[in-house]
Amino acid sequence: MGDSIRCTCQRCKVSGLTWPAVLITLGVLFLVSRGHWGYGIGALWPVLLVVIGLLKLAEAFASTEGHMGS
Numbered sequence: 143m144g145d146s147i148r149c150t151c152q153r154c155k156v157s158g159l160t161w162p163a164v165l166i167t168l169g170v171l172f173l174v175s176r177g178h179w180g181y182g183i184g185a186l187w188p189v190l191l192v193v194i195g196l197l198k199l200a201e202a203f204a205s206t207e208g209h210m211g212s
Contacts, residue, residue: 152204
């Protein structure tokens with residue numbers, strides 16, 4: 143099981159960063175909304191959509207050279 147070969151193309155690397163980036167962004171948004179800056183999570187949720195969009199854009203333009211897909 144631990145011997146699985148992972149693809150090292152740029153598209154797969156960026157794709158692998160999507161969920162960690164979403165979780166980090168959510169954490170930062172909740173931290174900001176709990177602070178004393180006057181922002182609520184209701185005003186900040188579009189930031190999450192921007193982060194997801196940027197990652198998907200980076201994934202779309204990333205090279206697939208050396209892709210090891212099934």
